[in-house]
Each structure stands twice: as C-alpha cells, then as structure tokens.
Amino acid sequence: xxxxxxxxxxxxxxxxxxxxxxxxxxxxxxxxxxxxxxxxxxxxxxxxxxxxxxxxxxxxxxxxxxxxxxxxxxxxxxxxxxxxxxxxxxxxxxxxxxxxxxxxxxxxxxxxxxxxxxxxxxxxxxxxxxxxxxxxxxxxxxxxxxxxxxxxxxxxxxxxxxxxxxxxxxxxxxxxxxxxxxxxxxxxxxxxxxxxxxxxxxxxxxxxxxxxxxxxxxxxxxxxxxxxxxxxxxxxxxxxxxxxxxxxxxxxxxxxxxxxxxxxxxxxxxxxxxxxxxxxxxxxxxxxxxxxxxxxxxxxxxxxxxxxxxxxxxxxxxxxxxxxxxxxxxxxxxxxxxxxx
Ligand SMILES: Nc1ncnc2c1ncn2[C@@H]1O[C@H](COP(=O)(O)OP(=O)(O)O)[C@@H](O)[C@H]1O
Ligand SMILES: [Mg+2]
Numbered sequence: 403x404x405x406x407x408x409x410x411x412x413x414x415x416x417x418x419x420x421x422x423x424x425x426x427x428x429x430x431x432x433x434x435x436x437x438x439x440x441x442x443x444x445x446x447x448x449x450x451x452x453x454x455x456x457x458x459x460x461x462x463x464x465x466x467x468x469x470x471x472x473x474x475x476x477x478x479x480x481x482x483x484x485x486x487x488x489x490x491x492x493x494x495x496x497x498x499x500x501x502x503x504x505x506x507x508x509x510x511x512x513x514x515x516x517x518x519x520x521x522x523x524x525x526x527x528x529x530x531x532x533x534x535x536x537x538x539x540x541x542x543x544x545x546x547x548x549x550x551x552x553x554x555x556x557x558x559x560x561x562x563x564x565x566x567x568x569x570x571x572x573x574x575x576x577x578x579x580x581x582x583x584x585x586x587x588x589x590x591x592x593x594x595x596x597x598x599x600x601x602x603x604x605x606x607x608x609x610x611x612x613x614x615x616x617x618x619x620x621x622x623x624x625x626x627x628x629x630x631x632x633x634x635x636x637x638x639x640x641x642x643x644x645x646x647x648x649x650x651x652x653x654x655x656x657x658x659x660x661x662x663x664x665x666x667x668x669x670x671x672x673x674x675x676x677x678x679x680x681x682x683x684x685x686x687x688x689x690x691x692x693x694x695x696x697x698x699x700x701x702x703x704x705x706x707x708x709x710x711x712x713x714x715x716x717x718x719x720x721x722x723x724x725x726x727x728x729x730x731x732x733x734x735x736x737x738x739x740x741x742x743x
Pocket of ligand 2: 459460461590591
C-alpha cells in the first residue's frame with residue numbers, strides 16, 4: 403500500500419472527565435477537563451498547545467499517553483503512528499510509552515530518581531525496551547548526555563540529580579525521553595520552572611532534536627510567546643475546548659478568536675491597540691461541569707452577544723480554524739503593515 407506515513411499522533415474527539423465531590427459534599431459531580439479535542443502531528447512537526455492554567459493542556463497530554471485511563475473517563479480516539487490505542491491494554495501502552503513516545507515534564511525531578519546516578523536512569527529504559535547490556539546502555543547514556551548538550555558527559559553521568567542545575571536536570575530528563583528514539587515527544591511546560599536565559603536554550607535543544615531525529619514534538623505551554631517562537635502549528639485551548647488552531651504564524655499574526663487575541667495582548671503589549679484586553683482571572687480557569695452549552699469564553703468576552711449563549715460554536719475554517727460566531731477579521735493579514743512588514 404502506497405500511502406504517506408500515518409500521523410505520529412492523532413487525537414479525535416478526545417474528551418476527558420474527572421469525578422469530584424459534589425457541591426457541599428453531596429454526591430459526585432463530573433468535571434470535563436477536555437471536550438472533544440482533535441489534533442494531529444506529522445513527522446518532523448512541532449505543534450503547540452496553549453492556554454491559561456486549568457485549560458486542560460496537561461490532561462490532554464496525559465490522555466494522549468494513555469496515562470489517565472484509571473483516573474478519568476476518557477472517550478474519543480488516540481492514534482499513535484496510525485495505531486488506534488483506545489482499546490489497548492496497559493502492557494501495550496507501557497511498551498509504547500517506553501519506546502515510541504517520550505515525555506518531558508515541567509519539573510524534571512518528576513521523571514528523575516533522586517538516589518540514582520544520572521547514567522543509570524538514562525540507561526534504564528534502554529535496558530528494558532532495547533534489551534541493551536548494562537555496559538552498552540551506560541555508553542549510550544553518556545552519548546545521549548552529549549547529544550543534549552551536556553559538557554563533560556562522563557563526569558555528569560556519575561552525578562546525582564541534586565548536584566545539577568535546573569537546566570541540566572531538564573537536559574537529563576530530555577536524554578531519558580529520547581533514549582529509545584521515540585517518534586513522538588510530548589513536552590508539558592518543559593521550561594516553565596527554569597530561568598529565562600535557560601528556557602531559550604532548552605527550547606532550542608528540543609527544536610534541534612526534532613530536526614536531527616525526525617521526531618514530532620507536542621509542546622504544551624501556557625506561554626504564547628514560547629509557542630510562537632517554537633512551533634509550526636498551534637492549538638489554543640480554553641476550558642477544555644479547542645477554540646482556535648492553525649499555522650502558528652497565521653494564528654499569531656491574525657488571531658481569529660477573542661481568547662487568542664487576549665493571550666497575545668498579554669505577550670505583545672507594545673504594538674497593539676489594547677481595545678479588548680483579556681482581564682486575567684485570578685487563580686484558575688473554571689472547568690466545565692459537563693458538555694458545554696454555550697461558548698466557554700462567553701463570560702469573559704468583550705464581544706459576547708446573545709447567540710454566544712445558545713450553544714458551543716463549531717470549530718470552522720479548515721487550516722486556520724476558529725470556534726467563534728463572530729471571529730475577529732484578519733487585520734494583520736489585510737493591512738500588510740506592522741512590524742513584520
Ligand atoms: N487528576 C485530576 N482529578 C481531578 N481534576 C483534575 C485532575 N487533573 C486535572 N484536573 C482538573 O482538570 C482541569 C484541567 O487541568 P489541567 O489539564 O492540569 O490544565 P492545564 O495543564 O491547562 O493547566 C482543571 O480544572 C484541573 O483542576
Ligand atoms: Mg498543565
């Protein structure tokens with residue numbers, strides 16, 4: 403069969419619900435953290451997922467790794483490399499997670515064992531999934547440290563996580579994630595815990611690895627600045643719903659959804675008229691209690707009208723899609739002026 407490679411990751415109608423104690427402790431209520439999210443990643447692509455804290459980004463990433471099957475109700479499909487994993491058993495998922503999908507976390511210590519030397523942790527998946535001997539896994543671990551930009555990899559290999567800086571720890575986390583040469587890497591806020599100067603280096607490393615290893619990267623971040631600099635395409639989430647998606651350059655230069663526009667105004671406050679600013683809600687975004695019956699952004703939207711309260715707007719528009727009944731016209735696209743002109 404002659405066909406293009408299947409997407410490395412494809413989510414279709416992914417919905418995730420958690421149970422939480424009901425109001426005043428009565429019964430159980432369900433909280434919909436992700437509502438019918440769809441996205442796909444092709445080989446060599448960097449796709450971003452962006453939205454404020456509480457938008458469902460991590461839940462989406464964890465569900466894509468099959469990590470929420472016991473903790474939540476998950477529906478829709480997760481396909482990895484063209485294989486539908488929706489009905490896969492736990493051992494099948496474990497094999498995939500170890501070798502085909504790598505994960506990088508916000509806090510590298512989540513993935514690292516504090517009482518294990520660096521080399522041994524990188525070697526572990528190599529031994530388990532690649533059947534390498536202890537000696538060759540150790541050699542490969544040192545090579546991987548060099549590949550993620552660690553100088554003196556031999557010396558660092560013998561160190562323990564607490565002896566490393568945050569940036570080095572994240573490099574070790576990345577070395578662990580790419581050891582088995584996965585086709586897909588999911589990085590959830592990989593730079594959020596790091597100093598600004600180190601953030602850029604880690605992002606540069608991730609993008610370089612995509613080019614060098616031909617993998618696909620799903621980059622999750624609350625920071626649209628990070629996403630704008632790093633990704634090819636972007637999915638914007640708010641309260642579990644995908645509100646806009648498209649080529650990052652287009653979405654950033656001509657955002658169609660008022661929420662995306664608000665996120666952008668928070669990042670680039672210099673050259674934009676701030677007529678519709680997004681007022682940040684202190685604390686977290688309120689999650690949906692079930693299927694949305696209105697636009698999830700209606701309560702914060704400056705352009706809200708009666709029609710926004712009658713149902714969830716459909717995600718329309720093909721390559722640059724937006725779920726809004728009154729999307730913002732492409733000002734940046736039409737004017738041709740501005741700072742990129
Ligand atoms: N294990 C869980 N149990 C109950 N609720 C959860 C759980 N994980 C996440 N949530 C809720 O789901 C919503 C989305 O959270 P999350 O995916 O962490 O958002 P983000 O990563 O965008 O900040 C939040 O309201 C959060 O409280
Ligand atoms: Mg998160």
